[in-house]
Amino acid sequence: MSPAESFLTKSSLIIDTVRTQLPQIQEAADMFAKTILAGQMVHVFGSGHSRILVEEMWPRYGSFPGFNPIVELSLTFHNLVVGANGQRQAMFLENVSGLAARILRNFDLKAGDSALVVSSSGCNVVPVEMAEEFQRRGVKVVAIISRDHAEASTTRHPGGKKLQDFADIVLDTGAPVGDAMVSIEGLETPVAPGSTVGGCLLVNAIKAEVAQRLTQAGQPPKVLTAGVLVGVQKATELFEAAYDEHARRIAPYYAGLGA
Template sequence: MSYTAEYLRKCQGLIETVATQEANILRAAEMFSKSILVGRMVHVFGSGHSRIMVEEMWPRYGSFPGFNPIVELSLTFHNLVVGANGQRQAMFLENVSGLAAQILRNFDLNELDTALVISSSGCNVVPIEMAEIFQSKGIKTVGIISKLHSEASTSKKQDGKKLQDFCDIVLDSGAPVGDAMIYVDGLETPVSPGSTVGSCMLINSIKAELANLLTQAGHPPKVLTAGAVIGAEKATEIFQAAYDEHAHRISKMYQKVGIESYVSKQS
């Protein structure tokens, strides 16, 4: 069997793992729909390469408003690798206690909001504290982890708790311990991770179920759609409308944030 065939076979296993979670995927979609239908947002966060899942949810083709993508560049800016803004700093910062509170201090969180936090290990401090803060504010939270990898890993949070300890729903990407899925002859350590594949399937399954729920509720989402599908003029119209809706939603996250001022008191 070629390594390509073996990787694809492993991905088939990820599909099977995701398929077993259909009930929880629907529960997550129902949870998110309640926030979106009342004009609030689903906060989405991931550090490191989990940022990929944040951007997979919104904004991209086939996605729609209702999500607040929290992408902290200090935790996700990987392309320089070394030097200023390098990977070492990002890996250090994602385990600094208190950073999550500083990030969320920017938003006027509300118990009508919901949240999605992604961390393959579920063991880094910032995503764990994100979920912990959401829980403390009565915000229902979904977590995406690799169950096998998380169970084999040690939390970097002082009390030993992991992301799943602060989530109402936990979804499993199906990735193995260590994430990488392929052992190459003569190479000691495995290559070709699986968590991105499994997590993206979870993200888009939630998205599909959620789009159905919003449509059935009489508020079909404004889906970012390619001009090749609906024509350039219609695509542009939808993009502008979707971005404007996002602006209307996100404005609520800043309107009454933090310390009250005469501006925040104005209707």
């Protein structure tokens, strides 16, 4: 089996792992749809490469308003790698206790809000404290972790907790310990991680379920849609309407700050 075939085979197993979690996916969709139908926001957070799943949820083609993507550049800006704004600093900041609370100081969270927090290891301080802070404020939390990897990893949280300890629902990407899935003959360490594969499956499965619930409730979402499907004019109308709705939804989360 070639390395590519090995990766694809193991990715197929990840699909099976995600499929076994359909009840939890449905439960998460119920939670998120309830929040969005109430005119509120589902807050989505991930540090490091988990940022990918935040942006997978919103905003991108095939997604819709109702989600608040919380992305800190200091924790996720990887493309310079070294030097100013380098990866070393990002990984250091990802384990600074108290940063999550400072991030959430920017939002006047509401009763009835919900949240999605993503961390493959579930052990870095900022995402763990983010979930902890959400729950402390009465916000229900869905966590996406790589369960085998998270259980094998050592947390850096000052209280010894992991992300799954502050989650109402826990979803598993199905990635293995260490994340990388392909062994190469003559190479000591494996390559080709699987957490993004499983994470994207989970995020979009939830997204599809939420869209169904909103539509059935008489509030069909304004989906960012390619012009090749609906025509340029309709696509533009959807884009403008979706971004306007996002602005209206997010505004109350700033209005009450410091009051």
